[in-house]
Amino acid sequence: MISSDVIRGYNDTMILYLLLNEPSYGYEISKRIRESTDEKYIIKETTLYSAFKRMESNGYIESFSGDESYGKPRTYYKITEAGKSYYKEKCEEWELTKEVIEKFILKENDNEYN
Amino acid sequence: MNIIKNYLDNMFLGLPETEDVKRAKKELLAMMEDKYNELKNSGKTENEAIGIVISEFGNLDELAETLGIKQALENKSDIIHVTYEEAEKYIEDSKNIAPKTALGVFLCIMSPTLLLLLLGLRELDALQIKEDRLIAAGLTALIALVAAGVSYFIRYSSILDKYEYLQKSVFELDYSTEQAVRSAMAQDEHSYKSAVNTSVILYILSILPIFLISLLLDIDGASTISVAVTLTIVAYATYNLINKGGINNACQVLLQQGDYSIKTKSNKTLQTISKVYWLVIVAVYLTYSFITQKWGISWIIWPIAGILYVIIKTVAEEKQ
Numbered sequence: 001m002i003s004s005d006v007i008r009g010y011n012d013t014m015i016l017y018l019l020l021n022e023p024s025y026g027y028e029i030s031k032r033i034r035e036s037t038d039e040k041y042i043i044k045e046t047t048l049y050s051a052f053k054r055m056e057s058n059g060y061i062e063s064f065s066g067d068e069s070y071g072k073p074r075t076y077y078k079i080t081e082a083g084k085s086y087y088k089e090k091c092e093e094w095e096l097t098k099e100v101i102e103k104f105i106l107k108e109n110d111n112e113y114n
Numbered sequence: 115m116n117i118i119k120n121y122l123d124n125m126f127l128g129l130p131e132t133e134d135v136k137r138a139k140k141e142l143l144a145m146m147e148d149k150y151n152e153l154k155n156s157g158k159t160e161n162e163a164i165g166i167v168i169s170e171f172g173n174l175d176e177l178a179e180t181l182g183i184k185q186a187l188e189n190k191s192d193i194i195h196v197t198y199e200e201a202e203k204y205i206e207d208s209k210n211i212a213p214k215t216a217l218g219v220f221l222c223i224m225s226p227t228l229l230l231l232l233l234g235l236r237e238l239d240a241l242q243i244k245e246d247r248l249i250a251a252g253l254t255a256l257i258a259l260v261a262a263g264v265s266y267f268i269r270y271s272s273i274l275d276k277y278e279y280l281q282k283s284v285f286e287l288d289y290s291t292e293q294a295v296r297s298a299m300a301q302d303e304h305s306y307k308s309a310v311n312t313s314v315i316l317y318i319l320s321i322l323p324i325f326l327i328s329l330l331l332d333i334d335g336a337s338t339i340s341v342a343v344t345l346t347i348v349a350y351a352t353y354n355l356i357n358k359g360g361i362n363n364a365c366q367v368l369l370q371q372g373d374y375s376i377k378t379k380s381n382k383t384l385q386t387i388s389k390v391y392w393l394v395i396v397a398v399y400l401t402y403s404f405i406t407q408k409w410g411i412s413w414i415i416w417p418i419a420g421i422l423y424v425i426i427k428t429v430a431e432e433k434q
Contacts (some may be wrong), residue, residue: 004257026141026144026148027149031152032148044170044173046171046176047176048145049141050177053138053177054180055179
Protein backbone atom coordinates (compact mmCIF):
# COMPACT_ATOMS: atom_id res chain seq x y z
CA MET A 1 0.00 0.00 0.00
CA ILE A 2 1.23 3.46 -0.92
CA SER A 3 1.95 5.90 1.87
CA SER A 4 -0.41 8.85 1.86
CA ASP A 5 2.51 11.31 2.17
CA VAL A 6 3.82 10.49 -1.29
CA ILE A 7 0.48 10.68 -2.99
CA ARG A 8 -0.88 13.72 -1.16
CA GLY A 9 -0.50 16.17 -4.02
CA TYR A 10 -2.41 13.89 -6.38
CA ASN A 11 -5.54 12.98 -4.43
CA ASP A 12 -7.27 15.91 -6.14
CA THR A 13 -6.27 14.58 -9.56
CA MET A 14 -7.76 11.16 -8.81
CA ILE A 15 -11.00 12.57 -7.48
CA LEU A 16 -11.42 15.01 -10.39
CA TYR A 17 -10.73 12.22 -12.90
CA LEU A 18 -13.53 10.13 -11.37
CA LEU A 19 -15.89 13.11 -11.53
CA LEU A 20 -15.11 13.96 -15.19
CA ASN A 21 -17.98 11.92 -16.63
CA GLU A 22 -20.61 12.01 -13.91
CA PRO A 23 -21.26 13.34 -10.40
CA SER A 24 -20.48 10.96 -7.56
CA TYR A 25 -20.46 10.70 -3.76
CA GLY A 26 -17.90 9.94 -1.05
CA TYR A 27 -18.03 6.21 -0.71
CA GLU A 28 -18.33 5.56 -4.47
CA ILE A 29 -15.21 7.61 -5.14
CA SER A 30 -13.17 5.89 -2.43
CA LYS A 31 -14.34 2.51 -3.73
CA ARG A 32 -13.37 3.33 -7.31
CA ILE A 33 -9.93 4.53 -6.21
CA ARG A 34 -9.40 1.28 -4.32
CA GLU A 35 -10.62 -0.89 -7.17
CA SER A 36 -8.81 0.82 -10.02
CA THR A 37 -5.51 0.68 -8.11
CA ASP A 38 -6.03 -3.01 -7.21
CA GLU A 39 -6.13 -1.99 -3.55
CA LYS A 40 -2.62 -0.53 -3.77
CA TYR A 41 -4.03 2.80 -2.64
CA ILE A 42 -6.89 3.13 -0.16
CA ILE A 43 -7.92 6.71 0.49
CA LYS A 44 -8.86 7.51 4.10
CA GLU A 45 -12.27 9.04 4.74
CA THR A 46 -10.74 12.10 6.39
CA THR A 47 -8.36 12.62 3.45
CA LEU A 48 -11.22 12.36 0.98
CA TYR A 49 -13.45 14.74 2.90
CA SER A 50 -10.75 17.36 3.34
CA ALA A 51 -10.00 17.16 -0.42
CA PHE A 52 -13.72 17.69 -1.15
CA LYS A 53 -13.89 20.75 1.08
CA ARG A 54 -10.66 22.26 -0.23
CA MET A 55 -11.67 21.80 -3.88
CA GLU A 56 -15.16 23.06 -3.18
CA SER A 57 -13.83 26.30 -1.70
CA ASN A 58 -11.46 26.67 -4.68
CA GLY A 59 -14.43 26.28 -7.00
CA TYR A 60 -13.22 23.05 -8.66
CA ILE A 61 -16.22 21.01 -7.55
CA GLU A 62 -19.76 21.72 -6.37
CA SER A 63 -21.85 19.72 -3.93
CA PHE A 64 -25.55 18.97 -4.07
CA SER A 65 -28.01 16.69 -2.29
CA GLY A 66 -28.65 13.54 -4.24
CA ASP A 67 -30.83 10.47 -3.86
CA GLU A 68 -31.23 8.77 -0.53
CA SER A 69 -29.08 6.04 0.97
CA TYR A 70 -30.58 4.19 3.93
CA GLY A 71 -33.09 6.97 4.43
CA LYS A 72 -30.51 9.79 4.44
CA PRO A 73 -29.86 12.16 1.51
CA ARG A 74 -26.35 11.72 0.06
CA THR A 75 -24.04 14.58 -0.76
CA TYR A 76 -22.96 14.37 -4.40
CA TYR A 77 -20.10 16.25 -5.99
CA LYS A 78 -19.79 17.43 -9.59
CA ILE A 79 -16.83 18.94 -11.40
CA THR A 80 -16.93 22.59 -12.58
CA GLU A 81 -15.27 24.15 -15.64
CA ALA A 82 -12.56 25.53 -13.33
CA GLY A 83 -12.13 22.00 -12.00
CA LYS A 84 -11.69 20.59 -15.50
CA SER A 85 -8.94 23.06 -16.34
CA TYR A 86 -7.29 22.48 -12.96
CA TYR A 87 -7.39 18.75 -13.73
CA LYS A 88 -5.63 19.36 -17.07
CA GLU A 89 -2.97 21.45 -15.32
CA LYS A 90 -2.41 18.66 -12.78
CA CYS A 91 -2.06 16.11 -15.62
CA GLU A 92 0.58 18.25 -17.31
CA GLU A 93 2.31 18.80 -13.98
CA TRP A 94 2.39 15.04 -13.41
CA GLU A 95 3.88 14.36 -16.88
CA LEU A 96 6.62 16.84 -16.06
CA THR A 97 7.13 15.45 -12.53
CA LYS A 98 7.32 11.93 -13.89
CA GLU A 99 9.83 12.96 -16.55
CA VAL A 100 12.01 14.73 -13.95
CA ILE A 101 11.92 12.07 -11.24
CA GLU A 102 12.36 9.29 -13.77
CA LYS A 103 15.85 10.63 -14.51
CA PHE A 104 16.89 9.75 -10.99
CA ILE A 105 15.40 6.29 -10.72
CA LEU A 106 17.71 3.31 -11.16
CA LYS A 107 16.43 0.57 -13.41
CA GLU A 108 17.66 -2.99 -13.49
CA ASN A 109 18.57 -2.81 -17.18
CA ASP A 110 20.29 0.53 -16.93
CA ASN A 111 23.87 0.68 -18.13
CA GLU A 112 24.88 2.79 -15.17
CA TYR A 113 23.64 0.09 -12.85
CA ASN A 114 26.18 -2.42 -14.16
CA MET B 115 -23.63 0.27 13.16
CA ASN B 116 -23.97 2.01 16.51
CA ILE B 117 -20.35 1.23 17.20
CA ILE B 118 -19.27 3.24 14.17
CA LYS B 119 -21.44 6.16 15.22
CA ASN B 120 -20.00 6.01 18.76
CA TYR B 121 -16.47 5.90 17.37
CA LEU B 122 -17.15 9.00 15.32
CA ASP B 123 -18.88 10.77 18.25
CA ASN B 124 -15.80 10.01 20.31
CA MET B 125 -13.46 11.50 17.71
CA PHE B 126 -15.52 14.70 17.66
CA LEU B 127 -15.88 14.79 21.43
CA GLY B 128 -15.34 18.26 22.86
CA LEU B 129 -15.02 19.97 19.47
CA PRO B 130 -17.19 23.02 18.73
CA GLU B 131 -20.41 22.07 16.97
CA THR B 132 -20.30 24.52 14.09
CA GLU B 133 -22.33 23.97 10.91
CA ASP B 134 -19.15 22.89 9.10
CA VAL B 135 -18.30 20.37 11.79
CA LYS B 136 -21.82 18.94 11.86
CA ARG B 137 -21.81 18.60 8.10
CA ALA B 138 -18.41 16.90 8.09
CA LYS B 139 -19.55 14.46 10.76
CA LYS B 140 -22.70 13.61 8.84
CA GLU B 141 -20.87 13.03 5.59
CA LEU B 142 -18.06 11.02 7.19
CA LEU B 143 -20.68 8.85 8.87
CA ALA B 144 -22.45 8.29 5.54
CA MET B 145 -19.14 7.18 3.95
CA MET B 146 -18.36 4.85 6.83
CA GLU B 147 -21.84 3.34 6.81
CA ASP B 148 -21.71 2.76 3.05
CA LYS B 149 -18.37 1.02 3.47
CA TYR B 150 -19.61 -1.03 6.41
CA ASN B 151 -22.73 -2.18 4.53
CA GLU B 152 -20.76 -3.18 1.49
CA LEU B 153 -18.21 -5.13 3.58
CA LYS B 154 -21.06 -6.91 5.35
CA ASN B 155 -22.69 -7.74 1.99
CA SER B 156 -19.40 -9.15 0.71
CA GLY B 157 -19.46 -11.68 3.53
CA LYS B 158 -17.33 -10.04 6.24
CA THR B 159 -18.42 -10.52 9.85
CA GLU B 160 -19.62 -7.51 11.79
CA ASN B 161 -16.36 -7.28 13.75
CA GLU B 162 -14.21 -7.51 10.63
CA ALA B 163 -16.29 -4.86 8.89
CA ILE B 164 -16.09 -2.48 11.85
CA GLY B 165 -12.35 -3.10 12.17
CA ILE B 166 -11.71 -2.24 8.53
CA VAL B 167 -13.93 0.86 8.60
CA ILE B 168 -12.23 2.22 11.70
CA SER B 169 -8.69 1.45 10.52
CA GLU B 170 -9.30 3.23 7.21
CA PHE B 171 -11.00 6.27 8.71
CA GLY B 172 -7.86 8.40 9.00
CA ASN B 173 -7.12 11.25 11.33
CA LEU B 174 -9.07 14.34 12.30
CA ASP B 175 -5.87 16.43 12.11
CA GLU B 176 -6.33 16.34 8.37
CA LEU B 177 -9.62 18.18 8.68
CA ALA B 178 -8.39 20.70 11.26
CA GLU B 179 -7.69 23.51 8.84
CA THR B 180 -10.70 23.01 6.57
CA LEU B 181 -13.11 22.92 9.51
CA GLY B 182 -11.45 25.71 11.49
CA ILE B 183 -10.99 23.43 14.50
CA LYS B 184 -7.21 23.55 14.68
CA GLN B 185 -7.18 25.32 18.04
CA ALA B 186 -9.92 23.10 19.44
CA LEU B 187 -8.08 19.96 18.35
CA GLU B 188 -4.92 21.12 20.11
CA ASN B 189 -6.89 21.82 23.28
CA LYS B 190 -8.55 18.44 22.95
CA SER B 191 -5.25 16.72 23.56
CA ASP B 192 -5.37 18.29 27.03
CA ILE B 193 -8.56 16.37 27.79
CA ILE B 194 -8.16 13.79 30.54
CA HIS B 195 -7.95 10.26 29.31
CA VAL B 196 -9.54 7.59 31.51
CA THR B 197 -7.85 4.20 31.24
CA TYR B 198 -9.45 0.78 31.35
CA GLU B 199 -8.04 0.09 34.84
CA GLU B 200 -9.39 3.36 36.23
CA ALA B 201 -12.84 2.71 34.76
CA GLU B 202 -12.89 -0.84 36.10
CA LYS B 203 -11.78 0.28 39.58
CA TYR B 204 -14.37 3.04 39.63
CA ILE B 205 -17.21 0.63 38.80
CA GLU B 206 -15.94 -1.81 41.43
CA ASP B 207 -15.67 0.88 44.13
CA SER B 208 -19.06 2.33 43.26
CA LYS B 209 -20.60 -1.11 43.56
CA ASN B 210 -19.03 -1.62 47.01
CA ILE B 211 -19.90 1.83 48.32
CA ALA B 212 -23.52 1.78 47.13
CA PRO B 213 -24.90 -0.30 50.07
CA LYS B 214 -23.15 1.99 52.59
CA THR B 215 -24.46 5.18 50.99
CA ALA B 216 -27.88 3.54 50.78
CA LEU B 217 -27.78 2.75 54.50
CA GLY B 218 -26.76 6.34 55.33
CA VAL B 219 -29.69 7.71 53.34
CA PHE B 220 -31.99 5.11 54.91
CA LEU B 221 -31.02 6.24 58.41
CA CYS B 222 -31.55 9.91 57.57
CA ILE B 223 -35.01 9.33 56.10
CA MET B 224 -35.94 7.09 59.04
CA SER B 225 -34.75 9.65 61.59
CA PRO B 226 -38.10 11.37 62.35
CA THR B 227 -40.09 8.11 62.49
CA LEU B 228 -39.62 7.39 66.20
CA LEU B 229 -40.64 10.93 67.06
CA LEU B 230 -43.76 10.62 64.90
CA LEU B 231 -44.56 7.22 66.34
CA LEU B 232 -44.30 8.44 69.95
CA LEU B 233 -46.36 11.56 69.27
CA GLY B 234 -48.98 9.48 67.49
CA LEU B 235 -49.23 6.97 70.29
CA ARG B 236 -49.64 9.76 72.80
CA GLU B 237 -52.39 11.36 70.75
CA LEU B 238 -54.12 7.98 70.77
CA ASP B 239 -53.75 7.93 74.54
CA ALA B 240 -51.74 4.74 74.32
CA LEU B 241 -48.80 6.37 76.09
CA GLN B 242 -49.13 8.18 79.38
CA ILE B 243 -45.93 10.15 79.25
CA LYS B 244 -45.51 13.91 79.26
CA GLU B 245 -45.32 15.38 75.76
CA ASP B 246 -42.03 17.19 76.28
CA ARG B 247 -40.36 13.96 77.38
CA LEU B 248 -41.66 12.25 74.25
CA ILE B 249 -40.36 15.02 72.08
CA ALA B 250 -37.01 14.87 73.86
CA ALA B 251 -36.77 11.11 73.27
CA GLY B 252 -37.92 11.40 69.65
CA LEU B 253 -35.53 14.25 68.88
CA THR B 254 -32.66 12.34 70.48
CA ALA B 255 -33.41 9.42 68.19
CA LEU B 256 -33.70 11.78 65.23
CA ILE B 257 -30.35 13.41 65.89
CA ALA B 258 -28.69 10.07 66.61
CA LEU B 259 -29.93 8.56 63.33
CA VAL B 260 -28.95 11.63 61.30
CA ALA B 261 -25.53 11.60 62.96
CA ALA B 262 -25.11 7.90 62.20
CA GLY B 263 -26.25 8.42 58.62
CA VAL B 264 -23.99 11.40 58.04
CA SER B 265 -20.98 9.68 59.60
CA TYR B 266 -21.56 6.82 57.16
CA PHE B 267 -21.50 9.29 54.26
CA ILE B 268 -18.32 10.89 55.47
CA ARG B 269 -16.54 7.61 56.13
CA TYR B 270 -17.35 6.05 52.76
CA SER B 271 -17.68 9.00 50.43
CA SER B 272 -13.96 9.72 50.88
CA ILE B 273 -13.28 6.52 48.92
CA LEU B 274 -15.15 7.96 45.95
CA ASP B 275 -13.64 11.45 46.38
CA LYS B 276 -10.74 10.63 44.11
CA TYR B 277 -13.21 9.99 41.28
CA GLU B 278 -14.86 13.37 41.61
CA TYR B 279 -13.27 14.56 38.38
CA LEU B 280 -15.24 11.92 36.47
CA GLN B 281 -18.48 13.58 37.49
CA LYS B 282 -17.29 17.13 37.06
CA SER B 283 -15.00 17.39 34.07
CA VAL B 284 -15.13 16.27 30.50
CA PHE B 285 -12.90 13.26 29.73
CA GLU B 286 -12.50 10.63 27.06
CA LEU B 287 -12.49 6.85 27.06
CA ASP B 288 -10.82 4.78 24.42
CA TYR B 289 -12.92 2.57 22.24
CA SER B 290 -12.36 -0.77 23.99
CA THR B 291 -12.85 0.72 27.49
CA GLU B 292 -16.12 2.22 26.37
CA GLN B 293 -17.24 -1.16 25.07
CA ALA B 294 -16.32 -2.77 28.40
CA VAL B 295 -18.32 -0.15 30.31
CA ARG B 296 -21.30 -0.66 28.02
CA SER B 297 -21.21 -4.39 28.56
CA ALA B 298 -20.91 -3.98 32.36
CA MET B 299 -23.96 -1.74 32.19
CA ALA B 300 -25.88 -4.25 30.08
CA GLN B 301 -25.04 -7.10 32.47
CA ASP B 302 -26.34 -5.10 35.41
CA GLU B 303 -29.40 -3.85 33.56
CA HIS B 304 -31.78 -6.59 34.66
CA SER B 305 -31.01 -6.26 38.35
CA TYR B 306 -31.05 -2.46 38.16
CA LYS B 307 -34.33 -2.26 36.27
CA SER B 308 -36.12 -4.60 38.65
CA ALA B 309 -34.85 -2.55 41.60
CA VAL B 310 -36.18 0.61 39.94
CA ASN B 311 -39.53 -1.08 39.34
CA THR B 312 -39.83 -2.25 42.93
CA SER B 313 -38.89 1.16 44.29
CA VAL B 314 -41.26 3.06 42.02
CA ILE B 315 -44.14 0.79 43.06
CA LEU B 316 -43.19 1.32 46.72
CA TYR B 317 -43.01 5.10 46.26
CA ILE B 318 -46.52 5.08 44.83
CA LEU B 319 -47.82 2.77 47.55
CA SER B 320 -46.16 4.84 50.25
CA ILE B 321 -48.81 7.54 49.86
CA LEU B 322 -51.55 5.02 50.73
CA PRO B 323 -51.12 4.90 54.55
CA ILE B 324 -51.48 8.68 54.80
CA PHE B 325 -54.48 8.84 52.50
CA LEU B 326 -56.31 5.80 53.80
CA ILE B 327 -55.78 6.47 57.48
CA SER B 328 -56.45 10.20 57.43
CA LEU B 329 -59.41 9.89 55.08
CA LEU B 330 -61.02 6.79 56.53
CA LEU B 331 -60.24 7.07 60.21
CA ASP B 332 -59.71 10.76 60.72
CA ILE B 333 -58.07 10.21 64.09
CA ASP B 334 -55.21 12.62 64.87
CA GLY B 335 -52.83 10.08 66.37
CA ALA B 336 -53.40 7.52 63.61
CA SER B 337 -52.53 9.97 60.87
CA THR B 338 -49.31 10.96 62.64
CA ILE B 339 -48.35 7.29 62.83
CA SER B 340 -49.29 6.84 59.17
CA VAL B 341 -46.64 9.41 58.25
CA ALA B 342 -44.09 7.24 60.06
CA VAL B 343 -45.25 4.22 58.03
CA THR B 344 -45.00 6.22 54.80
CA LEU B 345 -41.48 7.40 55.69
CA THR B 346 -40.42 3.82 56.40
CA ILE B 347 -41.64 2.66 53.00
CA VAL B 348 -39.94 5.65 51.31
CA ALA B 349 -36.74 4.92 53.24
CA TYR B 350 -36.70 1.29 52.11
CA ALA B 351 -37.55 2.19 48.49
CA THR B 352 -34.68 4.71 48.44
CA TYR B 353 -32.29 2.24 50.10
CA ASN B 354 -33.15 -0.34 47.45
CA LEU B 355 -32.68 2.13 44.61
CA ILE B 356 -29.27 3.38 45.75
CA ASN B 357 -28.05 -0.07 46.79
CA LYS B 358 -28.78 -1.62 43.39
CA GLY B 359 -27.93 1.51 41.43
CA GLY B 360 -24.17 1.59 42.10
CA ILE B 361 -22.99 -0.02 38.87
CA ASN B 362 -25.54 1.71 36.70
CA ASN B 363 -24.61 5.11 38.11
CA ALA B 364 -20.88 4.48 37.67
CA CYS B 365 -21.45 3.43 34.05
CA GLN B 366 -23.51 6.55 33.38
CA VAL B 367 -20.70 8.66 34.79
CA LEU B 368 -18.14 6.86 32.62
CA LEU B 369 -20.24 7.09 29.47
CA GLN B 370 -21.04 10.74 30.27
CA GLN B 371 -24.76 10.19 29.95
CA GLY B 372 -27.77 11.69 31.69
CA ASP B 373 -26.81 13.99 34.57
CA TYR B 374 -23.14 13.57 33.66
CA SER B 375 -23.43 14.52 29.98
CA ILE B 376 -20.82 16.87 28.54
CA LYS B 377 -23.60 19.42 28.07
CA THR B 378 -24.51 19.39 31.77
CA LYS B 379 -20.87 19.42 32.87
CA SER B 380 -20.11 22.50 30.83
CA ASN B 381 -23.14 24.28 32.31
CA LYS B 382 -21.53 26.02 35.28
CA THR B 383 -24.68 27.95 36.26
CA LEU B 384 -26.60 24.73 36.72
CA GLN B 385 -23.85 23.25 38.90
CA THR B 386 -23.89 26.28 41.19
CA ILE B 387 -27.68 26.34 41.36
CA SER B 388 -27.92 22.70 42.37
CA LYS B 389 -25.28 23.09 45.10
CA VAL B 390 -26.98 26.11 46.69
CA TYR B 391 -30.48 24.75 46.12
CA TRP B 392 -30.17 21.63 48.29
CA LEU B 393 -28.40 23.53 51.08
CA VAL B 394 -31.28 26.02 51.17
CA ILE B 395 -33.87 23.22 51.23
CA VAL B 396 -32.14 21.48 54.15
CA ALA B 397 -31.95 24.77 56.06
CA VAL B 398 -35.61 25.57 55.40
CA TYR B 399 -36.67 22.05 56.45
CA LEU B 400 -34.79 22.10 59.74
CA THR B 401 -35.65 25.70 60.66
CA TYR B 402 -39.35 25.32 59.90
CA SER B 403 -39.61 21.96 61.68
CA PHE B 404 -37.81 23.06 64.84
CA ILE B 405 -39.67 26.36 65.14
CA THR B 406 -43.18 25.10 64.40
CA GLN B 407 -42.66 21.52 65.67
CA LYS B 408 -44.78 20.35 62.73
CA TRP B 409 -42.61 17.34 61.90
CA GLY B 410 -45.72 15.52 60.77
CA ILE B 411 -46.14 17.78 57.76
CA SER B 412 -42.76 19.46 57.12
CA TRP B 413 -41.29 16.37 55.36
CA ILE B 414 -43.54 17.25 52.40
CA ILE B 415 -40.79 19.70 51.39
CA TRP B 416 -38.70 16.80 50.03
CA PRO B 417 -40.99 15.52 47.25
CA ILE B 418 -41.90 19.12 46.36
CA ALA B 419 -38.23 20.18 46.29
CA GLY B 420 -37.45 17.15 44.13
CA ILE B 421 -40.05 18.05 41.51
CA LEU B 422 -39.06 21.72 41.61
CA TYR B 423 -35.41 20.76 41.07
CA VAL B 424 -36.26 18.87 37.89
CA ILE B 425 -38.19 21.90 36.61
CA ILE B 426 -35.33 24.32 37.40
CA LYS B 427 -32.83 21.97 35.77
CA THR B 428 -34.90 21.69 32.60
CA VAL B 429 -35.27 25.47 32.36
CA ALA B 430 -31.54 26.01 32.92
CA GLU B 431 -30.69 23.47 30.22
CA GLU B 432 -33.14 25.04 27.78
CA LYS B 433 -31.47 28.42 28.29
CA GLN B 434 -28.06 27.05 27.36
